[in-house]
Amino acid sequence: MKLYDLEVSGNCYKVRLFAALAGIELELIPVDFMAGEHKQDPVIAMNPLGQLPVLSDGATQLRDSQAILVYLARKYADDCWYPQSPEQQGEIMQWLSTAANEIQHGPGAARLVDKFGFELDKANAVATANSILPIIETQLSQHQWLALDQPTIADCAVMPYIGLSHEGGVSLDRYPNIQAWINRIKALPGFISMPAL
Amino acid sequence: MKLYDLEVSGNCYKVRLFAALAGIELELIPVDFMAGEHKQDPVIAMNPLGQLPVLSDGATQLRDSQAILVYLARKYADDCWYPQSPEQQGEIMQWLSTAANEIQHGPGAARLVDKFGFELDKANAVATANSILPIIETQLSQHQWLALDQPTIADCAVMPYIGLSHEGGVSLDRYPNIQAWINRIKALPGFISMPAL
Numbered sequence: 001m002k003l004y005d006l007e008v009s010g011n012c013y014k015v016r017l018f019a020a021l022a023g024i025e026l027e028l029i030p031v032d033f034m035a036g037e038h039k040q041d042p043v044i045a046m047n048p049l050g051q052l053p054v055l056s057d058g059a060t061q062l063r064d065s066q067a068i069l070v071y072l073a074r075k076y077a078d079d080c081w082y083p084q085s086p087e088q089q090g091e092i093m094q095w096l097s098t099a100a101n102e103i104q105h106g107p108g109a110a111r112l113v114d115k116f117g118f119e120l121d122k123a124n125a126v127a128t129a130n131s132i133l134p135i136i137e138t139q140l141s142q143h144q145w146l147a148l149d150q151p152t153i154a155d156c157a158v159m160p161y162i163g164l165s166h167e168g169g170v171s172l173d174r175y176p177n178i179q180a181w182i183n184r185i186k187a188l189p190g191f192i193s194m195p196a197l
Numbered sequence: 198m199k200l201y202d203l204e205v206s207g208n209c210y211k212v213r214l215f216a217a218l219a220g221i222e223l224e225l226i227p228v229d230f231m232a233g234e235h236k237q238d239p240v241i242a243m244n245p246l247g248q249l250p251v252l253s254d255g256a257t258q259l260r261d262s263q264a265i266l267v268y269l270a271r272k273y274a275d276d277c278w279y280p281q282s283p284e285q286q287g288e289i290m291q292w293l294s295t296a297a298n299e300i301q302h303g304p305g306a307a308r309l310v311d312k313f314g315f316e317l318d319k320a321n322a323v324a325t326a327n328s329i330l331p332i333i334e335t336q337l338s339q340h341q342w343l344a345l346d347q348p349t350i351a352d353c354a355v356m357p358y359i360g361l362s363h364e365g366g367v368s369l370d371r372y373p374n375i376q377a378w379i380n381r382i383k384a385l386p387g388f389i390s391m392p393a394l
Contacts, residue, residue, distance in 0.1 A: 048332045048335065048336075049299075049329075049332060060284050060287065062287045062288070062291060063291055064290065064291045064294040064295070066290060066293075066294045067287045067288075067290035067291040067293075067294060068287070070283075070286055070287055070290045071283050071284070071286065071287030071290070074282075074283035074286055074287075075283035075284075085271075086267075086268050086271035086272035087257050087268070087272075089267055089268065089271055090257065090259045090264050090265070090267055090268030090271075091259070091264075093261065093263060093264035093267045093268070093293075094259060094260055094261045094264040096263075096264075096290075096293075096294070097261040097263045097264060097293070097294075097297040098261070100294040100297040100298040101297040101298060101301060101302075102246075104298060105298075105302060120321070121318045121321060124317070124318060132246075135245045135246060138245065139245075
């Protein structure tokens with residue numbers, strides 16, 4: 001099972017992190033982003049959006065880190081990471097959408113501007129970060145984990161770009177419960193890190 | 198089962214549409230957005246993000262239209278709308294993320310600027326629309342439905358803001374396969390529309 005991967009991508013790291021925590025073996029295929037390899041075959045043929053990561057598992061090819069987390073959890077992991085009940089899946093899905101929406105376009109986008117020079121609206125990205133982080137702080141003041149009473153793929157999807165937010169000029173100083181949650185994730189068996197986390 | 202609802206919201210319409218197609222009965226609770234009712238109880242207590250829709254079903258309260266689609270499909274609908282296999286769920290999840298990310302921040306955001314006066318980066322929203330719509334056009338030139346060989350919650354999640362894109366100054370003239378797909382959805386038994394669609 002191959003993961004077309006970029007080491008500094010938080011979206012790629014979501015998948016590497018979950019695979020490590022759940023004991024799923026991935027063959028990492030580094031993609032040279034600066035050379036534009038994500039816009040060339042084989043990546044672009046598997047993902048016309050030209051984004052990383054891409055998972056290739058036999059006949060199955062998947063783009064989007066959240067979709068890959070659902071697939072890996074359903075196919076290869078213990079149910080605890082993405083339990084079966086509609087209520088639990090709904091609860092987790094809320095946070096997968098938050099990862100694709102507010103986290104990607106908040107701290108994720110701010111980091112793209114500061115670290116990689118993307119021409120995005122930095123003020124809007126910081127405003128989005130400043131509106132979602134207090135909500136996550138409140139959630140984590142009442143719960144140990146984001147979605148359920150145990151770590152799930154929701155934590156793997158949401159944590160990376162929050163843990164990297166300092167690279168976009170967004171500080172976590174005001175969010176002690178978020179900091180404690182990141183440390184709980186870092187203490188999980190099998191945890192792996194990424195640069196700057 | 199109550200849906201806290203705003204008629205002109207494409208995100209609320211995703212849920213109303215899927216419920217109608219799947220024969221799920223919802224009690225619609227209109228929320229006066231202009232009066233700020235989404236920032237007051239009971240909505241803000243159920244969804245601190247202050248966004249609509251919110252679903253309340255007994256002890257279960259869910260925000261985010263994609264999460265609500267997963268919950269309703271798993272709990273109340275025939276499996277065809279969100280089949281059980283990891284491969285099929287991964288395929289559908291890709292498009293739920295696209296709905297929360299590129300569709301929300303592309304045609305969805307452009308419409309928020311033009312129709313509701315939101316202060317967002319219109320040029321960036323149109324650029325996002327112009328980059329995702331050709332990919333969806335290509336997908337629909339090869340497939341009748343977005344994710345599988347049948348209509349799924351992916352179609353319900355992605356179609357609304359594309360069908361409303363003219364309200365954000367984004368034309369579908371160049372995308373005949375997208376237009377045909379919208380018409381296929383409109384022809385499904387139980388289909389309901391929304392203003393401007």
